[in-house]
Amino acid sequence: MAAALDRTLLSDRNAVYVLSAAASSLGHDVQELSINRSNIRRSRINTRQRIAELIKEYFDPSIPLTVHWDGKLLPALTGTDKVDRLPVIVTGGGLSKLLGVPKLSSGTGQAMAKAVMDCLEDWGVKERIQAMSL
Numbered sequence: 180m181a182a183a184l185d186r187t188l189l190s191d192r193n194a195v196y197v198l199s200a201a202a203s204s205l206g207h208d209v210q211e212l213s214i215n216r217s218n219i220r221r222s223r224i225n226t227r228q229r230i231a232e233l234i235k236e237y238f239d240p241s242i243p244l245t246v247h248w249d250g251k252l253l254p255a256l257t258g259t260d261k262v263d264r265l266p267v268i269v270t271g272g273g274l275s276k277l278l279g280v281p282k283l284s285s286g287t288g289q290a291m292a293k294a295v296m297d298c299l300e301d302w303g304v305k306e307r308i309q310a311m312s313l
Contacts, residue, residue, distance in 0.1 A: 181226035184219070191216045191223070235302060242272040243309035248295050250286060265291055267298040269308070278302050 184194045195216055199209050247268045255262045263283035269276050278298040283290045299305040 181219070181223045182230070185223060185227070191219045194219045238276060238302060238304075240269075240271065240274060240304065240307060242274070242307070244269040244271040244304060244307045245310040245312055246295060246299065246308050247312040248291065249313065250283070250291060265294045267295055269299075269302075269304060271307075271309075276302075278304075 180198065184197075189197065195214055198214050198219070199212075202212055202214065203209050247270065248265055251264050251266065252261050253264045254260070263286045264280050265283055266280045267278045269278060279301070281294045281298065283294060296305070299308060
């Protein structure tokens with residue numbers, strides 16, 4: 180259910196109403212169920228985490244890859260500040276995969292290199308890299 184709620188862009192608060200109505204229509208006593216915003220939020224976070232882990236687990240290309248990165252100054256997720264972000268993408272053999280968009284502590288080349296290497300190691304594709312594109 181959490182994945183379906185995400186796909187339909189339903190907020191946690193609105194999901195409470197939908198799930199309560201669905202449970203009631205299926206004959207359940209809604210008062211006996213633990214349907215609330217915080218439980219729905221936790222379930223959605225856990226579902227997203229499991230999906231992300233499965234994506235990483237099954238991403239095992241056996242082809243040479245090219246790593247691409249380019250620093251961007253983007254709005255912070257909270258507030259109005261701007262932060263340095265580094266999109267890291269690998270391509271090869273018709274495949275393209277965004278590995279991450281880490282936040283950089285500074286815009287130096289050393290910070291960028293560390294962020295790229297961390298993404299490659301996290302995804303287990305460091306040994307597959309044959310070329311770089313910046």
